Amino acid sequence: MEEKNFICTACPMGCKLIVRMEGDEVVKILGHRCRKGETYGRQEAIAPQRMLASTVKVPNGFHPLLPVYTKGSIPKQRISEVLEKIRAVEVTAPIKAEDVIIPNVIGTGVDVIASRDMPAKN
Amino acid sequence: MLIKKQYDVVVIGSGPGGLAAAIEAKKGGADDVLVIERDVELGGILLQCIHNGFGLQTFKEDLPGPEYAQRYINEARTLGITFLMDTMVMDVTSQRKLYLTSQDFGYIEVDAHAIVLAMGCRERTRAQVRLPGYRPNGVFTAGTAQRWVNVEGYMPGNNFVVLGSGDIGMIMARRLTFEGAHVERVLEIQSYLSGLSRNYVQCLDDWGIPLQLQHTVKRILGKNRVEAIEAVAVDDKWNFIPGSEEIIPCDTLLLSVGLIPENELSKKAGVLLDPVTGGPFVDEHFQTNVPGIFAAGNVVHVYDLVDWVSLAGAEAGRSAAEFALAEKERSARYIPLVPGKNVRYIVPHKLDKKALEKGDISLQMRVTKPIEEDVWMEVHGEENSIVRRSERYVRPGEMVTIVLKPKMAAEVEKAGRLTVDIYPKSEA
Numbered sequence: 001m002e003e004k005n006f007i008c009t010a011c012p013m014g015c016k017l018i019v020r021m022e023g024d025e026v027v028k029i030l031g032h033r034c035r036k037g038e039t040y041g042r043q044e045a046i047a048p049q050r051m052l053a054s055t056v057k058v059p060n061g062f063h064p065l066l067p068v069y070t071k072g073s074i075p076k077q078r079i080s081e082v083l084e085k086i087r088a089v090e091v092t093a094p095i096k097a098e099d100v101i102i103p104n105v106i107g108t109g110v111d112v113i114a115s116r117d118m119p120a121k122n
Numbered sequence: 123m124l125i126k127k128q129y130d131v132v133v134i135g136s137g138p139g140g141l142a143a144a145i146e147a148k149k150g151g152a153d154d155v156l157v158i159e160r161d162v163e164l165g166g167i168l169l170q171c172i173h174n175g176f177g178l179q180t181f182k183e184d185l186p187g188p189e190y191a192q193r194y195i196n197e198a199r200t201l202g203i204t205f206l207m208d209t210m211v212m213d214v215t216s217q218r219k220l221y222l223t224s225q226d227f228g229y230i231e232v233d234a235h236a237i238v239l240a241m242g243c244r245e246r247t248r249a250q251v252r253l254p255g256y257r258p259n260g261v262f263t264a265g266t267a268q269r270w271v272n273v274e275g276y277m278p279g280n281n282f283v284v285l286g287s288g289d290i291g292m293i294m295a296r297r298l299t300f301e302g303a304h305v306e307r308v309l310e311i312q313s314y315l316s317g318l319s320r321n322y323v324q325c326l327d328d329w330g331i332p333l334q335l336q337h338t339v340k341r342i343l344g345k346n347r348v349e350a351i352e353a354v355a356v357d358d359k360w361n362f363i364p365g366s367e368e369i370i371p372c373d374t375l376l377l378s379v380g381l382i383p384e385n386e387l388s389k390k391a392g393v394l395l396d397p398v399t400g401g402p403f404v405d406e407h408f409q410t411n412v413p414g415i416f417a418a419g420n421v422v423h424v425y426d427l428v429d430w431v432s433l434a435g436a437e438a439g440r441s442a443a444e445f446a447l448a449e450k451e452r453s454a455r456y457i458p459l460v461p462g463k464n465v466r467y468i469v470p471h472k473l474d475k476k477a478l479e480k481g482d483i484s485l486q487m488r489v490t491k492p493i494e495e496d497v498w499m500e501v502h503g504e505e506n507s508i509v510r511r512s513e514r515y516v517r518p519g520e521m522v523t524i525v526l527k528p529k530m531a532a533e534v535e536k537a538g539r540l541t542v543d544i545y546p547k548s549e550a
Contacts, residue, residue, distance in 0.1 A: 007323045011178050012427055014319035050324065051174045053186050054300055055272060062163070064275040067172035069186045076328065083300055097192045115172060116165075116188035 001027065006044045010036040017041040049073035053115070054086045056101060060120050061093040067115035068101050074108045081106050093120040125206065125230055129154040130446040131439070132220060132234035134211050134387065137166025138428050139419020140240030141194040142435030143442065147238070148201045150443030155203045156232065158222060162208050164198070165191035166242060167265070168428065172272045173293050175320070179429035190428060214239075214391040216412050235446035235453075236414045238438050239388055239402070243381040243420040245290075251379050253285075255341035260348030264290040264378040271297055279374025283351050284308040285339050289317035289426065291378020296325035305331050306372055309353055311338040311360055316380075318426060339375065340367060348373050381424045391415055399423040407441035408434060414449060416442045457534070459485065462543035466490045466518070473526075478534055483526045489544055492517040496547045499524050503537025516544055 002021040007014050013033065019041045020028040029041040043049055051073050055065040074082060082105050091101060095118040102112040130152035133144045136159040148155045163169070168176070171187030178184060181193065198205075209224035218234045245263040253261075262278055268290060270276040280303055284291045287310040295305045308326060313336050315322055326333050340354040340362060355366035383401035385393070393402045393410040401422040402410040409416050418438035419431040455475055459468045468487045477483065485501070493516050500510040501524060508530050516522055524542065526534065534540070 007319045009320035009323050012175070012318050012320060014323075050328070051184060053173045055172065055275075057275075063273050065273060067186060067188050067272060069172070069174055069189075097189055115186040116169070116192050 004045050006041060008032060008037045008040050010034075010040045017044070019045040021045060043073075048076040050076050050079060052079055052082055054083060056086055056089040056091055058091050058093050058095065058118055061095075062119045062121055066091060066093075066095055066101075066118045068112050069115050070105065070108075070110045071113050072110045074105070074110050078106065078108065082108070082112070086112060093118050123204070125204075125227055125232070126154060126156075127231075128233045129156045129204075129235070130450060131155045131236045131238065131442045132218075132232060133157045133238045133240055133439070134214070134220075135159065135166065135240035135242055135419075135421070136161075136164040136205070137240060137242050137419065138168060138191065138194065138431045139242065139421065139435035139438075140166070140238065141191070141198055142432040143238040143240055143416075143418050143439030144203050145194065145198050145201060146436040146439030147236075147443040147446075148198075148203055150440045152236075152443040152446050156206060156234075157198070157203060158206045158209050158211055158220075160208070160210050164195045164205060164207075170265070170269045170272045171293075173297070176428050179427070180432055187428070194432070211387055214387050214415075216392040216415075218414050234414075235449040236416065236442035237391075238435075238442050239385075239393070239410075239415065239417040239421050240419050240435060240438075241384045241387060241421045243424050244384045246377070246380045246382060248377060250382075251285075251377070253339055253342060255343060255352075256345055258342065258344045258346055258348050260344070260374045261342065262374065262376055264288070264294045264376045267294055267374075267376055268297070271301060277301060277303065278376075279348075279372075280304065281306060281372040282374045282376055283339075283353075283370055283372045284376045284378060286310060286378035286380070287315045287317055287322070287333060287335075288378035288380065289321050291376060292317050292321040292325040294376060294378070295331050296329055299329050299331070305329075306370055307331070307353075308333045309337040309339065310335050311356055312336070313358070317378075342375060343369070348375055351375055381420065383421050383423065385421060388415075388417065388421070393417070408438035409441060409445070414442075414445050416445075457537060458539045460539055460541045461487070462541040464489050464491060464493065464516070464544045465542050468542055473540075475531070475535055478526060478528055478531045481528065485524050485526065485542065486521055487523070487542060488521055489516045489518055493544070493546055497544055498547055498550055499542065499544050501526065501540055501542050503533065503540060506533055506536055508533045508537070508540065512547065513544075 004019045006017040018030040053069040058066040099114045100111045131147040133140045168187035168191040176190040213221040220232045222230045267278045282305045340352040343350040350371045355363040402417045416438040418435040456472045501508045
């Protein structure tokens with residue numbers, strides 16, 4: 001049996017998780033204090049996921065950058081690919097918070113959406 | 123937009139504390155709520171905190187900072203709160219008078235029945251942690267770098283060392299990595315992480331950025347631009363351990379070495395500060411020692427979660443509205459006494475309408491010019507005469523009085539202010 005140790009990032013409490021593995025199977029999770037922690041531990045042991053936040057260019061915007069984020073978690077190992085997609089995007093103001101900027105980014109099933117309203121430059 | 127002379131509640135700052143305070147003040151019955159913001163948009167520092175992790179308690183969602191702010195901004199806008207942007211508060215008095223300068227309105231004075239201080243906090247700088255060495259370009263606080271990278275679109279450098287394991291420092295280490303920079307290392311003088319452990323996991327560990335505990339910067343090298351820093355290990359008392367020095371080449375040093383509540387204005391208003399937190403002493407409603415001046419959020423003490431800041435702001439806003447309404451009711455009972463024809467001044471300057479029910483009130487005054495013949499002394503409201511009596515003459519050197527009696531209470535009640543005129547009977 002293999003044991004993996006994680007610090008849960010599902011909330012700011014930062015519980016120390018112990019995940020017992022039998023090959024690729026999670027057998028037991030210890031140290032969590034809520035269901036989210038259990039889900040996190042299981043996921044982290046098999047295929048870690050993260051939310052991602054970055055910015056896209058908005059040349060006519062009130063600010064030159066629009067903050068964006070993934071509406072859900074994406075596989076950790078694909079973050080660089082998603083960042084590359086995000087970096088290539090240029091949008092036009094006005095934008096509303098939660099407007100979809102990149103739908104289903106690189107087939108993850110997760111949308112990249114706007115983090116705020118962005119009016120156009122006066 | 124018209125700026126009023128008097129507001130029920132004035133909130134200084136539109137970060138999470140200020141927005142929550144303004145919203146709850148309005149919902150708590152304060153009619154005129156004014157939010158003053160020195161930046162050109164609402165939201166405060168949340169706008170540059172583009173990472174997620176906000177709102178897990180408040181919204182049961184994992185939101186980035188701007189989105190968390192947006193929800194409060196949207197709510198505040200629907201409530202009919204007045205916002206004064208691009209405006210600096212220059213001074214606040216214990217009498218709750220504010221002096222402002224604004225791009226659009228110039229110099230303004232505003233009175234408030236209650237004030238909520240929500241100025242947030244400021245980062246410790248190089249000077250405050252006493253870092254020796256040259257003073258080249260390339261030494262920034264983590265928050266400054268955050269503003270540049272996330273809002274304004276500038277990269278502060280290519281090769282970074284971060285001093286301090288505060289949350290902003292770790293978050294910026296990841297952010298800069300995303301933007302193609304190299305983050306060499308994070309140094310922390312204490313034997314433990316100063317930020318949240320989830321940020322260590324997501325920001326440093328995920329990206330292979332080493333954290334060295336019990337290490338600090340001994341000196342900064344480079345004359346015009348940072349060329350390297352000399353790192354050193356420290357013991358439990360933060361003494362450098364000789365022989366542990368290491369030169370780390372880099373072009374930028376970010377400082378994430380703590381936050382200090384920003385209370386320059388609070389001091390001007392006579393608000394007493396706790397030397398431990400750096401913020402005002404407050405009661406359970408976040409009222410400071412100055413009645414009617416409340417404080418909420420990072421201006422009181424530095425929080426690690428925005429959800430708590432919003433809760434504190436809401437409590438301060440509710441309490442400020444309650445105070446303002448009581449104060450408004452109290453001040454509405456008062457009417458001013460205005461010197462009219464040939465009257466230089468009147469004492470008292472104002473009177474409580476209810477006080478007349480308890481007994482006589484003597485109005486004492488002096489005239490502007492002598493009148494050497496029979497005069498009328500008359501007290502009147504805007505539309506009604508209240509009392510009139512005669513004197514054989516009046517002279518500036520001799521104080522004169524006229525008495526308001528309880529039987530006049532009904533007439534006084536109708537008046538918004540009382541004027542006293544003194545004039546010759548021949549002109550009546």
